Amino acid sequence: MMNEKTEQNTENLINKINEDIKKELSEKRYNHSVGVMKKAEELALIYGLDVNKAKLVGLAHDIGKELTREEKLNYVEKNNIEIDEIEKINVGLLHAKIGADICKKRYGFDEEMQDAIKYHTTGNENMSLLAKIIFVADKIEENRKYEKNESKKQAVEEARKLAKEDLDKAMLYLIDESLIYTIQKKELIHADSIAVRNKLIK
Ligand SMILES: [Fe+2]
Ligand SMILES: [Fe+2]
Known part of the structure; x- marks a missing residue:
């Protein structure tokens, strides 16, 4: 159980992250981050997960997203972050590893986060x-x-419904959607997406 002190610490940290991303991200991505925090809180309550962790990670998850391509490459080099063949080509993917590293160093996020x-x-x-x-x-x-894209709009609504009933089904649905999209754009597929899909199906 969270005691009062932990609650206070979490609130302070949320305020700090909120200030940082307000400065470092565009308005659109800032709003997206707050949206992810809210949705993560909602799902944490449904699935019995620590709500504070869900909120903190949700708010901070895209913190590395708006670094330029060059800044991302510099960041991984300076901070000894290993990058794979796909990330070398699709540098945008690196915002995930970079974000995790920033959050460890700035906010003390644990391994799971x-x-x-x-x-x-x-x-x-x-x-x-x-x-x-x-x-x-x-x-x-x-x-x-997705107001201008009817099929994407329907897909996101379906995923919202699934997320409330069965998180793994929602994951599989979203992975499939993103793979289809990636294939249509003739872009590279990351092996981790295939691996998680196979695991969810098994
Ligand atoms: Fe992201
Ligand atoms: Fe995001």
Whole structure:
């Protein structure tokens, strides 16, 4: 159980992250981050997860997203972050690993929280409940409206419904949606997305 002191610490940390991302992210991505925090809180309550962790990770998950390509490459080099073949080409993916590292150093996020940030874009075979909640919340938070794309709009509504009933089903649905999209765009698929999909099906 959370005592009063931990509650106070969490609130202070949420305020700090909120201030930082307000400065470091665009208004659109800031609103998305707050949306993910809210959706992660909602899912944490449904699935019996520590609400504070879910909120903190949800709010901070895209903290590395708006670094330029060059800044991302510099960051991984300076901070000894290993990068794989796909990330070398699709540098944008690195915002997940970078975000986890920033949150460890700035806010003292534990391993589980760091992993949830690392895996929020591609998914991963070894996802905790927290990681799954962040992955799903990222894709279905309230600002994802897709008003100009009827099929995406329907898909996000379906995923929102699934998320309340069965988190793994929602994950599988969202992974499939993103794989289809990636294939249509003729982009590279990260092996972790295939691995997590196979695990969810097995
Ligand atoms: Fe992201
Ligand atoms: Fe995000």
